[in-house]
Amino acid sequence: MTQAITYWAVVPAAGVGKRMNADRPKQYLELDGKTVIEHSLSRLLQADVFAAISVAISMEDPYWPELGISTHSKIITAAGGKERADSVLSALTAIAAQAADDDWVLVHDAARPCITAADIHRLINELKQDEVGGILALPSHDTLKKTQGQDILGTLDRSHIWRALTPQMFRYGRLKAALSAAAGNPAVTDEASALELQGWQPKIVEGRPDNIKITRPEDLALAQFYLERQIRTTKS
Numbered sequence: 172m173t174q175a176i177t178y179w180a181v182v183p184a185a186g187v188g189k190r191m192n193a194d195r196p197k198q199y200l201e202l203d204g205k206t207v208i209e210h211s212l213s214r215l216l217q218a219d220v221f222a223a224i225s226v227a228i229s230m231e232d233p234y235w236p237e238l239g240i241s242t243h244s245k246i247i248t249a250a251g252g253k254e255r256a257d258s259v260l261s262a263l264t265a266i267a268a269q270a271a272d273d274d275w276v277l278v279h280d281a282a283r284p285c286i287t288a289a290d291i292h293r294l295i296n297e298l299k300q301d302e303v304g305g306i307l308a309l310p311s312h313d314t315l316k317k318t319q320g321q322d323i324l325g326t327l328d329r330s331h332i333w334r335a336l337t338p339q340m341f342r343y344g345r346l347k348a349a350l351s352a353a354a355g356n357p358a359v360t361d362e363a364s365a366l367e368l369q370g371w372q373p374k375i376v377e378g379r380p381d382n383i384k385i386t387r388p389e390d391l392a393l394a395q396f397y398l399e400r401q402i403r404t405t406k407s
C-alpha cells in the first residue's frame with residue numbers, strides 16, 4: 172500500500188525588512204491588532220491541510236518567542252539563513268525526519284498576511300495531480316519596457332509575463348535538492364527558479380491580487396484595507 176501524501180507549509184520569516192525601514196523586521200509590525208506573521212500563520216492554519224508549519228526565524232530574533240503562536244502544536248521553529256533560499260532550506264531540513272520525498276510543501280512568505288484559504292485550496296486542487304507543482308501568480312497589467320539606461324529598446328509581450336507570488340508548491344525531496352544545488356546563486360529568488368534551473372517546468376495558477384507582499388511602508392495600509400475587505404465580504 173502506498174503511503175498517503177502529506178502537506179507541509181514552510182514560512183521564511185528571517186528577513187530584516189530593509190526596504191520597510193521600520194524599527195523592527197516587517198513581519199513583527201502590527202496590522203489590525205496582530206503582527207503580520209501572526210496573520211500569515213493563522214491563515215495557513217485556517218486552511219486546515221498542513222501536518223505542520225516549519226517557520227525559519229533569525230537566531231537573533233527577540234520578537235518570535237514573545238508570540239503565543241510560536242508554541243502552537245503545529246508550528247516548528249527552524250534557524251533562518253543568510254538569503255531567503257537558505258532559510259527555506261533550513262525549514263525543510265527541520266522536518267526531514269517526518270517528511271517523505273513525495274509529500275507536497277507549500278512555501279509562503281511571512282510577509283504576505285492577506286493569503287486566503289481559498290487561494291491555498293485552489294493551488295492544491297489544481298496541482299496535486301501534477302508531476303512538478305507550481306506557484307500562485309498574477310498576470311502583468313502594465314505595459315513592460317526593456318531598457319538600457321534611459322533608452323527603451325522595446326516593448327515586451329505582456330501576455331506571457333506573470334508576477335510570482337506565494338505559496339509555491341513542490342515535492343519535498345525535489346525542492347530540497349533544487350535549493351541545495353542552487354545555494355549561493357543570486358538568481359534564485361523563489362522556489363520555482365531553483366526547480367527551473369534543474370530543468371523542471373513548474374505551472375502557474377492565477378491567484379488573488381490582494382495577496383500582496385509587505386515590502387515598503389505604504390504596503391501596510393494597503394494590507395489593512397485588504398484584510399478589512401476580506402472580513403467584510405466573508406461576513407456578508
Ligand code: CTP
Binds near residue numbers: 198
Ligand atoms: N526571508 C528569510 N530569510 C532571509 C531573507 C528573507 O526568511 N535571509 C523571508 C522574509 O522574512 C520574508 C520573505 O523571505 O518573509 C520574503 O523576503 P523579502 O520580502 O525580501 O523580506 P526581507 O528580506 O525581510 O526584506 P528586504 O529585502 O527589504 O530586506
Ligand code: MG
Binds near residue numbers: 186
Ligand atoms: Mg529580501
